[in-house]
Amino acid sequence: MINQVSEWMTGRRFLTFTTEDAAVRLELIHRVRGLEEAENYLKKLSVKLKTKYTYGAILNGCVREKSVQKAEAVMQEMREGGMTTSSFPYNILIILYSKTGDLDKIPPLVKEMERNGIDRDKYTLRNLAVASVAASDISGVERILKLTEENPELGLDWKLYAMAADAYLKIGSIGTALTMLMKLEKLMAFRKKKAVFNFLLSLYAKIGNKHELYRIWNLYKPSSESMETSYRCMIDSLTKLDDIEGAEKILEEWESKCTTMYDFRVLNGLLVAYCNGGLLEKAEAAIEKAVQGRTPYASTWHVMEKGYASTCGT
Numbered sequence: 001m002i003n004q005v006s007e008w009m010t011g012r013r014f015l016t017f018t019t020e021d022a023a024v025r026l027e028l029i030h031r032v033r034g035l036e037e038a039e040n041y042l043k044k045l046s047v048k049l050k051t052k053y054t055y056g057a058i059l060n061g062c063v064r065e066k067s068v069q070k071a072e073a074v075m076q077e078m079r080e081g082g083m084t085t086s087s088f089p090y091n092i093l094i095i096l097y098s099k100t101g102d103l104d105k106i107p108p109l110v111k112e113m114e115r116n117g118i119d120r121d122k123y124t125l126r127n128l129a130v131a132s133v134a135a136s137d138i139s140g141v142e143r144i145l146k147l148t149e150e151n152p153e154l155g156l157d158w159k160l161y162a163m164a165a166d167a168y169l170k171i172g173s174i175g176t177a178l179t180m181l182m183k184l185e186k187l188m189a190f191r192k193k194k195a196v197f198n199f200l201l202s203l204y205a206k207i208g209n210k211h212e213l214y215r216i217w218n219l220y221k222p223s224s225e226s227m228e229t230s231y232r233c234m235i236d237s238l239t240k241l242d243d244i245e246g247a248e249k250i251l252e253e254w255e256s257k258c259t260t261m262y263d264f265r266v267l268n269g270l271l272v273a274y275c276n277g278g279l280l281e282k283a284e285a286a287i288e289k290a291v292q293g294r295t296p297y298a299s300t301w302h303v304m305e306k307g308y309a310s311t312c313g314t
Contacts, residue, residue, distance in 0.1 A: 019051040026057035035061045035070070052083040059092045066100050087113065087124050094127040103135045122148075122155045129160050133167045141167055158188050158196050165203055174207055185216070194222070198233040205237035213237055214246075227254065228263045235266065239273035247273065251286075262290065264297040271300065275307025283307060 022045060030038040038061055042054055055078050062071035075093060078084050090113050097105045106128070113120065120128075125144050132140030141164050148154050165180035181203060188196045197220050204213040213234075222230050231254040238247040247270050254266055267290055274283035283304060287296065 017049075019049050019053045022049045023053040023057040026054055027060070030057070030061040030064075035065050035067065039070075050081070052078065052086070052088060055081075055083060056088060056092065059089060059096075063092060063096045063099065066096070068096060068100055068102060071096050084116070085118065087118055087121050090118065091121075091123045091127055094124065094131060098127065098131040098134050101134070103131055106131050120154075122157045125154065126157055126159055126163075129163045133163055136167075136171070138167055138171065156187055158184050158193070161187065162196075162199055162203075169203070169206060177203075177207060178209070178212075181212075194230060197222075198230055201230075201233045201237045205240045208241065210241050210243060213241070223257075227257065228266055232263075232266050232269055235269040239269060244270075244273055244277070244279075262294050264290065264294075264300045268297075268300055268303055271303045271307075275303060275310065278311065280307055280311060 026038050026041060029041050035058075038058060042050070042058055045054060055074055058074050059071055062068075062074065071093060075084070075089060078089055083089070090109055093109055094106055097103060097109075110120075110128070113124075125148060129141050129144050132138075132144065141160075145160055145164055148156055148160060161180045161184035165177045165184070168174070168177035168180060181200060184196070185200065197216070200216050201213060204210075204216060217234055221227075221234075231250060234250050235247045238244075238250065251267065251270055255262075267286060271283050271286060274280065274286070287300065287304070290296070
């Protein structure tokens with residue numbers, strides 16, 4: 001497959017093989033053949049094609065492999081080649097250090113950005129927030145939030161509020177976590193942000209606030225397009241709060257709107273709750289109703305299998 005892509009990309013004389021094309025090819029080589037092969041390909045590229053894009057592709061590969069030593073060597077080559085004039089490579093390294101736990105290496109990296117006059121963008125701030133959460137540094141998260149709130153040009157990022165809420169929740173500061181979620185809600189237009197909507201549902205369930213869970217659902221629930229994921233999230237959230245009756249009503253609501261293919265994953269969340277509660281008869285009845293003219297997913301039978309096994313073991 002790699003060879004076919006390579007031939008298509010390089011074998012057309014009417015196409016100019018750009019550095020962006022080379023970066024894509026590096027990405028493919030890494031995913032299929034590994035990081036070492038991608039590095040070998042980079043070495044063979046012409047000087048013209050060795051840019052921040054191709055080196056950035058290798059850096060991303062180092063992040064996936066969690067290879068700090070290789071990433072730092074690539075970064076040094078980028079410095080020497082004058083390719084560290086934007087936040088792009090620094091953002092990638094911050095992600096890597098957060099993943100590997102090398103959090104002490106992040107402050108010097110930020111200082112280097114400041115010395116070189118490189119502005120932090122929203123991705124830098126988001127990555128620094130991730131690092132602060134990993135270090136249980138709530139004050140660090142608060143500083144980043146304050147910075148973005150006082151400098152609108154940085155672009156308020158809903159994910160910062162999401163990470164802050166999760167961080168506060170982990171230390172038991174539920175009131176402050178709720179404040180973060182309210183700020184998040186005011187910031188975003190949820191009907192166009194399914195990921196944000198689903199995140200709110202999950203966090204309110206985690207907090208155990210059923211009132212807010214239902215409020216968010218009733219305000220922003222999807223009407224028809226791409227609604228399966230959100231209905232699944234709501235059912236899972238309600239079952240975590242032991243609101244089986246509420247989850248049943250949500251399933252019925254979704255089924256009344258389901259005019260195309262029946263997504264059994266929506267039902268699975270309720271089946272798991274039934275099985276965990278020893279309500280196998282209700283689970284069987286739900287499946288019997290759903291399978292009329294349809295073929296259940298293998299995952300649906302797997303849920304039931306675990307339910308039966310659990311019952312036999314008690």
